Amino acid sequence: MEGKVIKVLFIGQPNVGKSSIFNMVTKSHVEVGNWPGKTVAVNKGEVSFKGYKLILYDLPGIYGFTTLTQEELVAREAILLEKPDVVVVVVDSTIPERTMNLAIQVLELTGRVVLVFSKTDLAHGRGIHINYEGVARELNVPVVPVSIVSGFEVERLLDEIINVAEGRKGRREPLRIDYNGLNEYVDSLEEMLSRSGRLKEYPARWVAVRLLEGDSVLEEVVKSTLSSDEFKRVEELLGEARRLIGVPAERITEARFKLINAIASKHIVKVKVKPRGPSPSIFYKPVVSILIALGIYLSIFMLVFTLNTGFPLNTILSAMGFENAASIVEEYSLSGLVEKSFTALTSMLEPMSHVNPALYSFIVDGVIGGVASILVFLPLIIVMVIVQVIVEDSGLAPRLAVASHSFFSKMGLSGHAFFPFMLGFGCNVPAVLATRTNPNSVERLRLLLTLSFIPCQARLVVLLAFTSAVSRLFSGLILLSSYLLAVAVFLVVNYVLYKLSRSDAKEPQLLMEVPAFHRPLARVVYWKTLATVKHFAKRAGLVIFAGSMFVWFITSFTTSLTYTGNMDESIASIASRGLQFITAPLGITGGNAWIIALSIITGFIAKELVVSTLLVATGSDTVRGAMSVLGLSDLQLFSLAVFTTLYMPCLATVATIYSESRSVKTTLTAVAISLVAAYIVTAAAGSIASLLTGG
Ligand SMILES: Nc1nc2c(ncn2[C@@H]2O[C@H](COP(=O)(O)OP(=O)(O)OP(=O)(O)O)[C@@H](O)[C@H]2O)c(=O)[nH]1
Numbered sequence: 163m164e165g166k167v168i169k170v171l172f173i174g175q176p177n178v179g180k181s182s183i184f185n186m187v188t189k190s191h192v193e194v195g196n197w198p199g200k201t202v203a204v205n206k207g208e209v210s211f212k213g214y215k216l217i218l219y220d221l222p223g224i225y226g227f228t229t230l231t232q233e234e235l236v237a238r239e240a241i242l243l244e245k246p247d248v249v250v251v252v253v254d255s256t257i258p259e260r261t262m263n264l265a266i267q268v269l270e271l272t273g274r275v276v277l278v279f280s281k282t283d284l285a286h287g288r289g290i291h292i293n294y295e296g297v298a299r300e301l302n303v304p305v306v307p308v309s310i311v312s313g314f315e316v317e318r319l320l321d322e323i324i325n326v327a328e329g330r331k332g333r334r335e336p337l338r339i340d341y342n343g344l345n346e347y348v349d350s351l352e353e354m355l356s357r358s359g360r361l362k363e364y365p366a367r368w369v370a371v372r373l374l375e376g377d378s379v380l381e382e383v384v385k386s387t388l389s390s391d392e393f394k395r396v397e398e399l400l401g402e403a404r405r406l407i408g409v410p411a412e413r414i415t416e417a418r419f420k421l422i423n424a425i426a427s428k429h430i431v432k433v434k435v436k437p438r439g440p441s442p443s444i445f446y447k448p449v450v451s452i453l454i455a456l457g458i459y460l461s462i463f464m465l466v467f468t469l470n471t472g473f474p475l476n477t478i479l480s481a482m483g484f485e486n487a488a489s490i491v492e493e494y495s496l497s498g499l500v501e502k503s504f505t506a507l508t509s510m511l512e513p514m515s516h517v518n519p520a521l522y523s524f525i526v527d528g529v530i531g532g533v534a535s536i537l538v539f540l541p542l543i544i545v546m547v548i549v550q551v552i553v554e555d556s557g558l559a560p561r562l563a564v565a566s567h568s569f570f571s572k573m574g575l576s577g578h579a580f581f582p583f584m585l586g587f588g589c590n591v592p593a594v595l596a597t598r599t600n601p602n603s604v605e606r607l608r609l610l611l612t613l614s615f616i617p618c619q620a621r622l623v624v625l626l627a628f629t630s631a632v633s634r635l636f637s638g639l640i641l642l643s644s645y646l647l648a649v650a651v652f653l654v655v656n657y658v659l660y661k662l663s664r665s666d667a668k669e670p671q672l673l674m675e676v677p678a679f680h681r682p683l684a685r686v687v688y689w690k691t692l693a694t695v696k697h698f699a700k701r702a703g704l705v706i707f708a709g710s711m712f713v714w715f716i717t718s719f720t721t722s723l724t725y726t727g728n729m730d731e732s733i734a735s736i737a738s739r740g741l742q743f744i745t746a747p748l749g750i751t752g753g754n755a756w757i758i759a760l761s762i763i764t765g766f767i768a769k770e771l772v773v774s775t776l777l778v779a780t781g782s783d784t785v786r787g788a789m790s791v792l793g794l795s796d797l798q799l800f801s802l803a804v805f806t807t808l809y810m811p812c813l814a815t816v817a818t819i820y821s822e823s824r825s826v827k828t829t830l831t832a833v834a835i836s837l838v839a840a841y842i843v844t845a846a847a848g849s850i851a852s853l854l855t856g857g
Pocket residue numbers: 174175176177178179180181182183221222223224280281282283284308309310311
């Protein structure tokens with residue numbers, strides 16, 4: 163299929179990494195030739211992507227458009243006369259201010275620009291932090307950070323190129339900057355030139371600026387196109403500017419740097435990084451390093467969990483007899499506060515429930531419930547992302563990756579997997595998001611498919627609720643075996659997938675620069691957290707909301723589509739009665755098994771709902787009560803606990819897997835793998851447990 167053709171120019175200062183990126187994008191299918199009629203070497207390559215055919219040209223490096231070398235002339239003629247659909251300007255992250263100068267000059271010429279920040283691996287090691295989103299906002303063009311060393315998403319760059327080519331992103335007009343006292347002259351010249359209407363190929367404002375900068379080539383072009391009267395007026399204005407303003411070219415250069423410095427002071431932070439000392443060898447020792455890494459993570463999680471739900475601090479406090487303190491910790495935990503505000507909101511709407519119960523339920527359970535199920539995740543995700551960013555920014559993350567590599571590599575994973583793996587215990591969503599920095603796309607895919615086996619905090623809450631119904635000893639066993647099984651399943655499934663893909667998969671490799679430690683910067687943490695959380699809320703939020711509305715609908719309407727306040731009569735409960743095969747493999751059958759099937763279904767929205775559905779549908783206040791209504795044995799509860807830990811990523815995770823992979827197939831495969839594994843493992847664990855307990 164021959165798609166729409168998009169012509170792309172790669173431009174940048176010398177040595178910024180244009181050709182390296184160009185070669186990665188074109189996978190080195192490059193023809194080298196001279197620019198027509200010139201002795202300037204140009205690489206040409208082609209890529210087919212999403213039904214488009216991209217023709218890319220990699221031009222030699224230039225500093226600007228001012229010295230009028232062959233290369234510069236070719237570059238600007240290429241932009242003006244070849245009419246590329248998109249100009250990719252490469253900026254070197256290690257010297258952002260200096261190399262952005264060319265980007266500004268290109269932007270004065272055309273708005274159809276994608277800005278690429280190269281060598282991000284080196285920048286971080288040198289303590290340079292750039293808020294790419296901020297720069298993108300400031301200049302109104304897409305910005306893509308890349309590193310050919312730690313890998314980059316070629317697809318993301320191609321997507322942005324297409325976005326600009328299709329007019330979905332980028333500037334409609336070239337950049338207009340404040341020319342430092344020369345604005346009047348720029349304006350008058352622009353008006354004169356555009357009035358004459360004869361400089362078709364050249365944007366009038368840009369020509370005006372160039373003339374003020376003393377561009378003799380363009381002056382010739384202008385002279386030959388304008389009438390002699392018109393040209394005389396142009397010369398008079400230029401003369402006046404030179405007389406009154408001094409050297410206009412200098413003023414214009416200053417104006418560009420003023421803009422760059424303004425952007426840099428807002429969006430670029432530099433820290434002093436001490437030259438790397440002796441290698442922190444402790445992180446290279448196989449066993450010690452893993453223990454250290456786990457220790458660090460466990461302490462982080464204790465803190466994050468406590469902040470988020472109060473657990474485990476509340477349990478510790480109440481075990482020590484400080485019941486008051488425990489309930490305060492719970493009440494003022496983040497999820498406690500979110501819950502409190504939603505309870506307040508729903509009770510405000512309470513009077514409505516008597517007037518129009520269906521509408522009330524729509525607003526409270528549907529809309530507010532949907533928003534709440536996003537917001538309930540948010541505090542945890544925000545806290546987790548903050549922790550992740552701090553660990554990354556300080557330089558701890560690469561060390562932990564190094565520390566864990568020898569263990570993970572036995573499972574077909576690399577040290578890059580350690581971080582998402584650990585984050586998964588907090589919440590699978592940031593874990594899935596954190597796979598983004600994995601340079602190996604095959605490994606990343608495997609992680610997307612398996613990370614949801616890691617029991618997140620929501621599943622911990624469910625397990626704790628389940629275990630509240632059994633003896634202390636048995637509850638400890640349930641908790642421990644669910645966790646161990648989940649981690650084992652994660653590792654085994656990864657190993658199997660790795661073996662299956664072995665033919666094209668390389669040995670797990672860890673390619674990363676281990677930068678010097680430095681104090682994490684509040685501003686950088688803020689930028690990165692905001693970017694990740696925004697990404698989650700925007701992309702996954704809608705799916706979560708839609709999913710919640712769907713579950714509200716099937717639990718609030720009867721099959722004849724009339725509203726019912728009684729879940730027993732709802733579509734979901736009727737359907738669950740037909741879905742008892744869901745619970746049969748767990749050894750749960752009988753008249754009430756549909757309630758468990760229903761809670762497994764609602765648990766898809768958020769795992770916590772497994773428990774609340776059980777309570778609501780059995781009309782009990784405690785899990786113990788629900789168990790006796792359902793007639794569940796301790797062993798059946800064990801099976802249910804293991805199953806709940808393993809089955810189906812929750813809706814938020816599914817939405818995130820989809821938004822990260824952009825593939826329905828990958829997303830559905832992840833769901834399928836988790837269901838199959840959940841059934842197999844639950845059945846196996848159930849029979850072993852029943853053998854052991856003699857029941
Ligand atoms: N560490 C690191 N080095 C890089 C990266 N990208 C490019 N380089 C190095 O930077 C140097 C210049 O790369 P090129 O791709 O040749 O740069 P260019 O912009 O095409 O240079 P000219 O064509 O000469 O203007 C090479 O030594 C690359 O290996 C990167 O992401 N990380």
